[in-house]
Amino acid sequence: MMFTGRSAFPLTPIKDDAVDETAFARLVERLAAENVDSVTALGSTGSYAYLSTRERARVTELAVEHAQHVPVLVGVGALRTSDVMTHVENAQRAGASGLLLAPMSYQPLTEDEVYSLFRTVTQNASAPVVVYDNPGTTRFTFSTELYGRIAALPGIASIKIPAVSGELHQARTRIDEIRAVIPEHVTIGVSGDPTAVTGMLAGCDAWYSVLAGTLPRAAKRIIGPALAGHAAEAVAESQRLAPLWGLFTDHGSLRVVAAIAEHLRLTDHPNLPAPLRGLPPTARHHLREAIEKLALLP
Amino acid sequence: MMFTGRSAFPLTPIKDDAVDETAFARLVERLAAENVDSVTALGSTGSYAYLSTRERARVTELAVEHAQHVPVLVGVGALRTSDVMTHVENAQRAGASGLLLAPMSYQPLTEDEVYSLFRTVTQNASAPVVVYDNPGTTRFTFSTELYGRIAALPGIASIKIPAVSGELHQARTRIDEIRAVIPEHVTIGVSGDPTAVTGMLAGCDAWYSVLAGTLPRAAKRIIGPALAGHAAEAVAESQRLAPLWGLFTDHGSLRVVAAIAEHLRLTDHPNLPAPLRGLPPTARHHLREAIEKLALLP
Numbered sequence: 001m002m003f004t005g006r007s008a009f010p011l012t013p014i015k016d017d018a019v020d021e022t023a024f025a026r027l028v029e030r031l032a033a034e035n036v037d038s039v040t041a042l043g044s045t046g047s048y049a050y051l052s053t054r055e056r057a058r059v060t061e062l063a064v065e066h067a068q069h070v071p072v073l074v075g076v077g078a079l080r081t082s083d084v085m086t087h088v089e090n091a092q093r094a095g096a097s098g099l100l101l102a103p104m105s106y107q108p109l110t111e112d113e114v115y116s117l118f119r120t121v122t123q124n125a126s127a128p129v130v131v132y133d134n135p136g137t138t139r140f141t142f143s144t145e146l147y148g149r150i151a152a153l154p155g156i157a158s159i160k161i162p163a164v165s166g167e168l169h170q171a172r173t174r175i176d177e178i179r180a181v182i183p184e185h186v187t188i189g190v191s192g193d194p195t196a197v198t199g200m201l202a203g204c205d206a207w208y209s210v211l212a213g214t215l216p217r218a219a220k221r222i223i224g225p226a227l228a229g230h231a232a233e234a235v236a237e238s239q240r241l242a243p244l245w246g247l248f249t250d251h252g253s254l255r256v257v258a259a260i261a262e263h264l265r266l267t268d269h270p271n272l273p274a275p276l277r278g279l280p281p282t283a284r285h286h287l288r289e290a291i292e293k294l295a296l297l298p
Numbered sequence: 299m300m301f302t303g304r305s306a307f308p309l310t311p312i313k314d315d316a317v318d319e320t321a322f323a324r325l326v327e328r329l330a331a332e333n334v335d336s337v338t339a340l341g342s343t344g345s346y347a348y349l350s351t352r353e354r355a356r357v358t359e360l361a362v363e364h365a366q367h368v369p370v371l372v373g374v375g376a377l378r379t380s381d382v383m384t385h386v387e388n389a390q391r392a393g394a395s396g397l398l399l400a401p402m403s404y405q406p407l408t409e410d411e412v413y414s415l416f417r418t419v420t421q422n423a424s425a426p427v428v429v430y431d432n433p434g435t436t437r438f439t440f441s442t443e444l445y446g447r448i449a450a451l452p453g454i455a456s457i458k459i460p461a462v463s464g465e466l467h468q469a470r471t472r473i474d475e476i477r478a479v480i481p482e483h484v485t486i487g488v489s490g491d492p493t494a495v496t497g498m499l500a501g502c503d504a505w506y507s508v509l510a511g512t513l514p515r516a517a518k519r520i521i522g523p524a525l526a527g528h529a530a531e532a533v534a535e536s537q538r539l540a541p542l543w544g545l546f547t548d549h550g551s552l553r554v555v556a557a558i559a560e561h562l563r564l565t566d567h568p569n570l571p572a573p574l575r576g577l578p579p580t581a582r583h584h585l586r587e588a589i590e591k592l593a594l595l596p
Contacts, residue, residue, distance in 0.1 A: 017380045049404035050378045080348045081572035082315045104404070106347035106435050107552055107574055117573040137404050139437050254405055274379035275415040276405055 002071045002097055003130065003158035003187040004205040005037030006223050008212035009045040011258060012059055013267040017274070019055050021062060023267045027213070028066040030266075034216040037206070039067045040100055042075035044137050045210045045254055049077070049104060050273040057090040064095040071097035073130060077104045077138075081120055088125045098157060099125060102132035103140045111146050118150045128157035130208075134191065135162055148181030156186055160208045163192020164199040171195070171202035179203070193219075193253060194245035197238035200226040210253040211244075214261050215296055243290040247283060255279050259287050260296070300369045300395055301428065301456035301485040302503040303335030304521050306510035307343040309556060310357055311565040315572070317353050319360060321565045325511070326364040328564075332514040335504070337365045338398055340373035342435050343508045343552055347375070347402060348571040355388040362393040369395035371428060375402045375436075379418055386423045396455060397423060400430035401438045409444050416448045426455035428506075432489065433460055446479030454484055458506045461490020462497045469493070469500035477501070491517075491551060492543035495536035498524040508551040509542075512559050513594055541588040545581060553577050557585050558594070 010027040013020040031039050041063035042048035042056055051059065063072045074096040076087035084101065091099055101121055103114045122129055131150055135141045142150075147159060161178065164171040178188055189206030190199025196207050200223060212219035218241065226234035238245075247256045254272070259279045262269040270278050279287060290296070308325040311318040329337050339361035340346035340354055349357070361370045372394040374385035382399065389397055399419055401412045420427055429448055433439045440448075445457060459476065462469040476486055487504030488497025494505050498521060510517035516539065524532035536543075545554045552570070557577045560567040568576050577585060588594070 044405070103573070106402070107342070107550060108434065109573065110575070112578075113573045113575050116575065120572075136406065252405060274418070275401070275407065275411045277408070277411050277414065280410075 002038055003128075003189065005207070005227070006212050006216070006219055007038040007040050007073065007189065007206055007208045008036040008216055008219070009040045009043040009208065009210050010213040011261055011267065011271060012042065012046040012048075012051065013261070013271040014047070014273045015268050015271065019051070019059060020267060020271070021058070023271070024059060025062050025066045027261075027266060028063050031213070031216055032067045032070045034220070036070060036212060036216050038071045038073055038097070039063060040073040040075065040208065043100060043208070044102070044134055045213055045257065046075060047273055048075040049137070053083070053086055053090070056087055057094065060091050060094040060096060073098040073100050075100045075102070075132070076121075077102040077132065079104050079106055081117055084117070084121060085124060088121060092125065092127050096127055098128045098130055100130045100132045100160070102134050102138050104138050105140050109140050111143065114140060114142070115146065115149055118153060118156070122153045122155035125155060129155050130158040130160055130189070131156060132160050133162055134160070144177055144181055147178055151182035151186045158187040158189055158206065160189045160191055163195050164190055164202060166195040166198050168198055168201055171198045175199070175202045175204060194248055197222050197226055197234050201231050201234065210257055214257040214266070218296055241294060243286070244294065247279075247287055247290070251279055251283055256287065259284055260291065263288060263291060264297075300336055301426070301487065303505070303525070304510050304514070304517055305336040305338050305371065305487065305504055305506045306334040306514055306517070307338045307341040307506065307508050308511040309559055309565065309569060310340065310344040310346075310349065311559070311569040312345070312571045313566050313569065317349070317357060318565060318569070319356070321569075322357060323360050323364045325559075325564060326361050329511070329514055330365045330368045332518070334368060334510060334514050336369045336371055336395070337361060338371040338373065338506065341398060341506070342400070342432060343511055343555065344373060345571055346373040347435070351381070351384055351388070354385055355392070358389050358392040358394060371396040371398050373398045373400070373430070374419075375400040375430065377402050377404055379415055382415070382419060383422060386419060390423065390425050394425055396426045396428055398428045398430045398458070400432050400436050402436050403438050407438050409441065412438060412440070413444065413447055416451060416454070420451045420453035423453060427453050428456040428458055428487070429454060430458050431460055432458070442475055442479055445476055449480035449484045456485040456487055456504065458487045458489055461493050462488055462500060464493040464496050466496055466499055469496045473497070473501045492546055495520050495524055495532050499529050499532065508555055512555040512564070516594055539592060541584070542592065545585055545588070549577055549581055554585065557582055558589065561586060561589060
């Protein structure tokens with residue numbers, strides 16, 4: 001089931017202002033070896049917004065090649081619709097199993113503009129599309145009604161929703177509200193790792209996970225029990241990672257997993273595209289302590 | 299005085315998903331004929347964020363060619379620092395007199411990241427740089443202290459600040475606050491056309507103007523009296539345009555001037571890059587009424 005379970009978002013490591021292809025391939029191979037349910041290349045964690053069309057096409061090819069049996073979803077978002085379509089074509093040619101589409105914005109977008117973007121893409125793409133709702137980066141906020149309009153388009157397979165409340169009842173209310181306006185075949189995947197366990201317990205089908213892209217086992221120790229109905233165990237495991245979630249909240253999950261990947265020597269240092277910089281020194285110190293205390297191994 | 303007075307931000311009209319070079323050249327020629335103090339090509343109103351490197355280089359060449367005696371500033375912002383540097387080099391090669399740099403973001407940026415971007419650019423550029431603070435599109439908010447740090451970099455010529463309060467005393471307090479932390483040679487230019495008159499009366503040196511890019515005379519009827527010390531006349535003229543400012547606030551200034559340019563047959567229809575769409579029909583109707591009532595001629 002491609003749009004359910006643990007979808008792992010790997011970094012696209014950048015070295016000397018170019019994609020570190022060796023490190024990226026290794027990251028994807030690790031995820032495949034851990035049997036994640038899908039790999040989502042070129043998500044926000046994969047820095048898609050910072051890469052050229054050529055770099056994105058190459059990263060897509062590498063992801064499909066190295067993920068082997070694991071389906072690969074690919075981020076195709078861009079500010080201009082015609083660029084989105086170029087990324088769609090390149091992703092499909094490379095063998096992507098699905099497309100992740102965020103309504104990137106510079107000028108704030110209207111609901112009609114976002115709807116027309118998804119309509120254009122679904123009308124022209126053959127691969128299924130995941131609606132990528134990530135207001136922290138796109139600065140577009142979907143209304144529940146817009147979820148419904150877009151999810152009704154043929155070709156929409158899943159919605160990646162932003163962080164849910166950490167309070168189970170509230171999260172369940174929100175998921176039920178979304179479920180009521182979308183077709184049954186469209187899955188709901190939660191993001192926002194710090195409260196993802198609540199999202200899964202509240203009935204989400206998938207976890208679109210930053211953590212799983214770099215530490216797939218740590219993510220499995222949360223989602224495994226959650227899916228098996230062992231709520232207390234899942235919650236306890238997520239709570240154990242509180243020091244990590246605090247850093248996610250304070251510095252953005254991307255900077256934190258980038259630093260984890262460096263610390264575990266999965267990539268060189270630095271690995272983010274400028275002007276993005278890694279964690280500041282104090283946070284890096286806290287992270288090292290957390291990695292040791294929580295026994296977070298690669 | 300290149301970084302003072304009326305800087306006009308022309309549209310970059312898009313036709314069939316390509317730059318309408320003829321229409322763009324005509325827009326810039328009109329601005330030069332009106333003796334604006336500078337033309338800023340590829341500002342937010344010039345849709346720089348949506349264009350390819352090649353398109354941006356071509357638009358820059360056309361702007362410099364058709365602006366004749368009027369200095370041309372060029373927007374060089376991009377999400378990735380190395381792309382910014384490519385735009386800087388192309389702008390300088392084409393003969394741009396200044397560079398407008400907004401800290402575009404996808405991942406929210408830290409102050410240190412933005413500072414390092416401006417440091418990298420000013421260290422490597424020969425043309426003077428305008429700090430482009432436009433939180434509505436970049437989603438980065440400068441602190442006053444960061445203005446000070448960046449304005450101290452050699453090569454910074456001006457700061458384009460967001461809309462000021464429409465209340466003169468408050469606007470003056472804000473301008474004084476900024477003035478206190480930046481070197482004397484760095485000018486302050488106001489944006490946010492609906493309250494720009496207040497900004498000018500509060501002591502700004504320049505008006506970085508969306509309106510002036512399409513209706514340079516209408517802008518002159520505000521900034522002319524403001525700079526000559528005829529405050530009441532300037533305010534009255536700005537208040538006369540209230541119906542226009544209302545549409546700017548409700549739909550974004552870009553969509554409004556794009557529709558004005560269409561209505562006045564300065565460009566074809568539509569002229570924005572997808573997924574951006576023009577004004578919805580009702581707003582377009584209000585705009586047509588306003589254009590006639592206010593006698594806004596091309």
